[in-house]
Amino acid sequence: MSGPAVRNDRPMAAALLHVAVVLVFVALQYVLPDYHRAVFSRVLVLAVFAMGYNLAFGYTGLLSLGHAMFFCAGLYGAGMTMSMLGWNVAAGLVAGIVCGAALALVIGLLALRTTGVAFMIVTLMFAQVLYLVILYFNEYTGGDQGFSLRPAARQLGPFDLTDPTTRYFAALALFAAALAVTLAIVRSPRGRVLVAIRENEDRVRMLGYNVFAAKLAAVVLSGALCAAAGATYAILFGYVGATFATIQYSILPLLWVLLGGAATALGPLVGTLFMYYVVDITSNYTTAYLLFVGVALILLVLYFPKGVLGTVRERWLPWLP
Amino acid sequence: MAAVTPLLETRGLSRSFGGLKAVDRVDFTLQPGEIRAIIGPNGAGKTTFVSLVCGRFPPSAGKVIFDGEDITALPAHRRVRKGIAYTFQITSIFSRLTVFDNVALSVQRALLSGGGLATASLKRGAIEALERTGLADRAHETAGNLAYGHQRLLEVAMGLALRPRLLIFDEPTQGLSDGEIEGFVTLVRQIAQDATVLLIEHNMPLVMALAQTITVFERGSILAEGTPSEIRDDRAVQDAYLGASADDD
Amino acid sequence: MAFGPHLLLAVLEGLVSSAVLALTALGLSLVFGVMRIVNVAHGEFFMLGAVFAWWFSTMVAGDPALGFLLALVLAPLVVGAIALVAERLVLRRLNYDPEATIVATIGMLYIFEQLALMFYGPEARAVPAPFDFRITLPWFGYSAYKLAIIAASILVMLATWFVLTRTRIGLVMRATQYDRETAQAFGIPVDRVYAGVFALGAMLAAIAAVLIVPIQQAHYLMGTDPLLLSFIVVIIGGLGSLRGTVVAAVLIGLSDGIIAVFFSPTLAKMLATLFVALVLVFRPQGLFGTTAR
Structure with a gap:
């Protein structure tokens, strides 16, 4: 299930590749038609959600089925402080990330007592609890309907985040930051420990590492990244709703990561982009577009468990981070 | 001898699985700088004993003392950091x-x-x-x-x-060729210059060549302890172990 | 209505949901117990059971009992066959790896749900009950059909229990559950046992669904709640323990019914889910102390 290992280092090549990817996205802003530019803005933010998930699942081997709760912690943490307390964009973003990290800390302390299948079910249930909490306190959260953020609240200094171009660059900035964070973590000695935990937990313990603490740190970081994506989503697109707390939004990052390649830095982006367009195109023809999500999941685990970039790394580019 | 703090000491160390006493009230002392071998028939509790020492699971009773400090309550990763x-x-x-x-x-x-x-x-x-x-x-x-x-x-x-200050090997030469075993012996001698070595081993010639002291386990307890020649001559050990496994390997 | 009769009504309603839940959860528990996999698509077998029940019941005109009986026989068989095919095509090829299986059954969940949407549509449709007289109690009238559901559920569970404990098939299943390798060494066709168990689990969910469609309409999204509730039941009862599953189903079904009468259902679900998650964290062997075998 889990992705391939960290292989030979080619730090320069890896760094150049990632800078190039970001530059390509900068250039795309000037080429893409409006519709696709809007899609890309959304995909970049959701890719950060997947990157957060990848940190726990791909690198550390923690298969969670409840990461929607961390995305929502950011979404509601930013959305509610901004709409109800009148906080500005920067404070809202920080509030969202703090909410996500705090929730991840609590969930991690509880759920990491379990492993394997029990961990999957426990995380799924905690996420479901948060979903029901959002519905139950609909007075504040807007329940199923959700709520919108006023355009006036979505200004950061001189930048108007409701403007499509500014929004695209804001999404890209978040993506670049998340990419830098991911790379810094997974290429550090600490990141090596996370991968080792995925491979053989007992051996890591007998090398003198506190496995529980390392896993907890991974969950908190993962939760914070997902929350950053959620908070940014609220700020850039101005909508906060319970849909994002449903089980489906815990499954999607798993799908994106599996498709793009678990434990690859760019895999989440590849997976998110591809799946977004598959759903986008098929939903023009049928209301049952989730059918393709299901088929993709099964085909992936059966024939393509390493994903796109995982396979590329295995065959051609062993230095790919 | 008495002036030196032992590097490792266990007192009444016990562990049972269900009703079976895998390790039964073992008092064991290891001096710094030693190369010690633990031998004994399969199921004598050797692996369980060293697992208790390094904390892979907790003992049912007894104490583990490392360099004068009671480490019985420490989790495995903390013991590794102690050496x-x-x-x-x-x-x-x-x-x-x-x-x-x-x-x-x-x-x-x-x-x-x-x-x-x-x-x-x-x-x-x-x-x-x-x-x-x-x-x-x-x-x-x-x-x-x-x-x-x-x-x-x-x-x-x-x-x-x-x-580490204490390096525990659990059957390190299992499945190795003769040439590889020779290399291993040299390696252990080198390691022993700055660390204490505790090894569980079945290969008797290797144990005799390498260990300064040998501890013999049987049914969860220490049956005998002494220099290689003392152990070779010990009647009880011959009965329990050496004779039985001579044509085994 | 006074408190007493109100409570009686709540208990009766709770028993009906217990009966259906016990059957569904029994299927999930059986699959988990023997095959050691978590089937996330279990709720969809329930949904398919209901949808096929509607389809079969509309094929015969005249007495509603006839259509219902046809559905009760054919829907579980069709669902069992679908499960069998899914097991052969997907799960066996994954070698029942627990994590890959969960991802794959999530995929199946979407496929079944969306196929139902495409071919059955977004409407909710009821199947007429085979009979509809009401038993008159001093305080209110109560549907005899609902009582029949409870009886039918008990019958099916007894039959399952009999098969598991008193027949050769059951012995083979228990041996496989106890130790897969040893069972294989003794010449038990583990592969076929797994396929059979998976189909049987799906059929139990389908039977439960056929029983419920006369009082709760068939809809392509109806699988989610039974799935979550079955999870709850199986976890509370102890993963893989059949007796625990039945006890927990009655407990959850009753409390769900009773709580729903007095509290907001969202609050009830929220607290129940939280409670179950904490049970799994702190008492993974379930509330009733039986260690999962």
């Missing part, structure tokens, strides 16, 4: 990581305890451990692709790189 390293009986390397990464995990643990983690010293430490075990030129291979003998050596390198 107890354990190499697994079944090769337990990270087979999908590179050889370098495997050893680097140990080196960075040692460096973290020492306070500083610089990339240069990490690299130097890893290369050094690999050179001592003769694996330096394979640093960038995937560990799982190594030959079995090399995988065992990697396991040893991982233990070494922790810079």
Whole structure:
């Protein structure tokens, strides 16, 4: 299930590749038609959600089925402080990330007592609890309907985040930051420990590492990244709703990561982009577009468990981070 | 002798699984700098005993004292940081990581305890451990692709790189060729210059050649303890073990 | 209505949901117990059971009992066959790896749900009950059909229990559950046992669904709630323990019914889910102390 290992280092090549990817996205802003530019803005933010998930699942081997709760912690943490307390964009973003990290800390302390299948079910249930909490306190959260953020609240200094171009660059900035964070973590000695935990937990313990603490740190970081994506989503697109707390939004990052390649830095982006367009195109023809999500999941685990970039790394580019 | 604090001491150490007493009230002392071998028939409780020492599971009763400090309540990873390293009986390397990464995990643990983690010293430490075990030129291979003998050596390198004060080997030469065993003997002698070695071993000639003291386990207790020649001449040991397993291996 | 009769009504309603839940959860528990996998698509077998029940019941005109009986026989068989095919095509090829299986059954969940949407549509449709007289109690009238559901559920569970404990098939299943390798060594066709158990689990969910469609309409999204509730039941009862599953189903079904009468259902679900998650964290062997075998 889990992705391939960290292989030979080619730090320069890896760094150049990632800078190039970001530059390509900068250039795309000037080429893409409006519709696709809007899609890309959304995909970049959701890719950060997947990157957060990848940190726990791909690198550390923690298969969670409840990461929607961390995305929502950011979404509601930013959305509610901004709409109800009148906080500005920067404070809202920080509030969202703090909410996500705090929730991840609590969930991690509880759920990491379990492993394997029990961990999957426990995380799924905690996420479901948060979903029901959002519905139950609909007075504040807007329940199923959700709520919108006023355009006036979505200004950061001189930048108007409701403007499509500014929004695209804001999404890209978040993506670049998340990419830098991911790379810094997974290429550090600490990141090596996370991968080792995925491979053989007992051996890591007998090398003198506190496995529980390392896993907890991974969950908190993962939760914070997902929350950053959620908070940014609220700020850039101005909508906060319970849909994002449903089980489906815990499954999607798993799908994106599996498709793009678990434990690859760019895999989440590849997976998110591809799946977004598959759903986008098929939903023009049928209301049952989730059918393709299901088929993709099964085909992936059966024939393509390493994903796109995982396979590329295995065959051609062993230095790919 | 009495003036030296033993490096490792167990008092009344016991562990039962269900009704079975795998380790039964063992009092054991190990002096710093020793090479000690633990021998005994299968199921005598040797692996359980060393697992209790390094904390892989808790004892049912008794104490483990390391360098004068009671470590019975410490979790395994804290004991490793105190200087107890354990190499697994079944090769337990990270087979999908590179050889370098495997050893680097140990080196960075040692460096973290020492306070500083610089990339240069990490690299130097890893290369050094690999050179001592003769694996330096394979640093960038995937560990799982190594030959079995090399995988065992990697396991040893991982233990070494922790810079332990006590290095426990659980049947290190199982499945190795004669040439590889010879290399292992040399390696252990080197290691013993700055660490204490405790090894569980079935290969009697190797034990006789290497160990200064031998402890014989039977049914969860210590049956005898002494120098190799004392053990060879011990009647009870011959009955319980040596005679029985002479044509075994 | 006074408190007493109100409570009686709540208990009766709770028993009906217990009966259906016990059957569904029994299927999930059986699959988990023997095959050691978590089937996330279990709720969809329930949904398919209901949808096929509607389809079969509309094929015969005249007496509603006839259509219902046809559905009761054919819907579980069709669902069992679908499960069998899914098991052969997907799960066996994954070698029942627990994590890969969960991802794959999530995929199945979407496929079944969306196929139902495409071919059955978004409407909710009821199947007429085979009979509809009401038993008159001093305080209110109560549907005899609902009582029949409870009886039918008990019958099916007894039959399952009989098969598991008193027949050769059951012995083979228990041996496989106890130790897969040893069972294989003794010449038990583990592969076929797994396929059979998976189909049987799906059929139990389908039977439960056929029983419920006369009082709760068939809809392509109806699988979610039974799935979550079955999870709850199986976890509370102890993963893989059949007796625990039945006890927990009655407990959850009753409390769900009773709580729903007095509290907001969202609050009830929220607290129940939280409670179950904490049970799994702190008492993974379930509330009733039986260690999962």
